[in-house]
Amino acid sequence: MKWVMQQVYYMSMVGPQYRYYNYADCSENADASPMMFALSHLYNRPDYAVWLRGFIEKQNRYQSGRLAVLHALWYNPKGTEADFTTPLAQKFSGIQDVCTMRTAWNDPNAAFLGFKGGYNRANHGHLDIGSFVYEVNGVRWAADLGMENYNLPEFFGRLRWTYYRLINASHNTLVIDGKNQNLDANCKITNFVSGTGKLRMGPSRILVLPRADVVASAAVNMTDAYKGQVESAYRIATLYKDGSVEIEDFLSGVTEPVRWGMMTHAAIELDGKAATLSQRNQKVRVELTSDNAEKFEIASAQPPTEREHQNSGFSLLTATATPNEGRVLIRVVMKPQ
Numbered sequence: 001m002k003w004v005m006q007q008v009y010y011m012s013m014v015g016p017q018y019r020y021y022n023y024a025d026c027s028e029n030a031d032a033s034p035m036m037f038a039l040s041h042l043y044n045r046p047d048y049a050v051w052l053r054g055f056i057e058k059q060n061r062y063q064s065g066r067l068a069v070l071h072a073l074w075y076n077p078k079g080t081e082a083d084f085t086t087p088l089a090q091k092f093s094g095i096q097d098v099c100t101m102r103t104a105w106n107d108p109n110a111a112f113l114g115f116k117g118g119y120n121r122a123n124h125g126h127l128d129i130g131s132f133v134y135e136v137n138g139v140r141w142a143a144d145l146g147m148e149n150y151n152l153p154e155f156f157g158r159l160r161w162t163y164y165r166l167i168n169a170s171h172n173t174l175v176i177d178g179k180n181q182n183l184d185a186n187c188k189i190t191n192f193v194s195g196t197g198k199l200r201m202g203p204s205r206i207l208v209l210p211r212a213d214v215v216a217s218a219a220v221n222m223t224d225a226y227k228g229q230v231e232s233a234y235r236i237a238t239l240y241k242d243g244s245v246e247i248e249d250f251l252s253g254v255t256e257p258v259r260w261g262m263m264t265h266a267a268i269e270l271d272g273k274a275a276t277l278s279q280r281n282q283k284v285r286v287e288l289t290s291d292n293a294e295k296f297e298i299a300s301a302q303p304p305t306e307r308e309h310q311n312s313g314f315s316l317l318t319a320t321a322t323p324n325e326g327r328v329l330i331r332v333v334m335k336p337q
Contacts, residue, residue: 008090016104016112017138017167018032022133024124027147028070032071032270034052036076037049037074040076043231046076047077047085049078065243066298075273077322085317088103095118095186097118097295098118098188099192099216100114108138108261109136110243111239112133113135114133116128116130116189121184122302127168127181128144129187130173132173143263145169163303164304164308170301172263174226174251174261175259176226176229176230176231176257177257178259182225187223190219190291191217192219194215195215197217197218201234202256215238215240217238219236219237220235221233224236224334230252231252233254235247249331250328251327252326254264254323255321255323260318265277266284267316270296273289274286284334287335288331289304289331290321290330292321292329298317299315301316
């Protein structure tokens with residue numbers, strides 16, 4: 001069962017364009033593991049073989065790479081898409097709590113959302129609790145910059161949390177008063193529903209609102225990530241069947257400005273509380289609902305020093321919210337056009 005769950009995790013972490021949901025030091029570049037063929041035989045899971053064949057064929061990897069011979073040795077021709085039993089959305093608990101959601105398997109234009117809680121001091125970890133990636137129509141709109149150069153001074157020492165790619169300021173999450181997340185934070189995905197409804201914040205707990213148009217919805221208690229900065233902080237991420245995504249933040253006991261941020265390759269056109277992202281002849285409309293935030297803005301993704309990766313081609317879509325009686329509510333919806 002452990003091997004089965006590892007392979008389901010592996011499949012779930014690879015998006016429709018065969019790029020990883022990358023967090024921490026992971027890059028977007030996904031590998032087509034031949035182990036999927038071996039386990040498809042061992043556990044009689046033709047869906048594993050169907051998925052891997054699609055990966056290899058669409059990425060033209062049959063005759064390339066150091067693992068090509070194992071693809072040939074373990075190849076499994078069985079199965080069709082009708083045999084696909086892997087859920088569209090899955091939550092994985094561990095040192096890094098993560099979940100992924102998608103509108104379809106084996107569709108390069110499907111919508112895909114990766115979302116995480118996690119432990120900030122995990123090996124090779126970043127300050128990325130609450131971060132997400134979003135992909136639809138063959139384009140990754142919300143991206144993660146990935147790893148930094150390990151050879152930078154004191155990279156695994158006293159300077160670690162000064163490097164831009166490692167702190168929450170460069171991730172698709174919140175920054176309060178310009179400060180880092182709590183280095184010792186350990187935050188869980190507290191609620192997860194797939195195919196039955198949408199999570200919503202109630203007066204004292206998270207509730208499930210029955211909805212037929214939702215793929216999945218997940219909530220992370222981020223309070224520990226902002227220890228000393230808030231009394232409570234929750235983020236709910238929802239993927240809808242039409243490919244749109246909703247990110248909602250609920251903060252109480254906060255006194256300083258809260259910056260919402262999303263890293264993107266796309267060109268950004270601002271329109272007050274809305275923005276249009278354009279990339280590879282595709283567009284996504286981003287809409288902000290919050291009495292605490294007045295507008296979207298564009299921030300540079302360039303780090304403070306020249307020795308770090310300069311993040312060329314990336315921009316940061318931001319919105320800054322001012323607390324009202326200690327509370328901040330932010331809702332952002334992204335819709336493919």
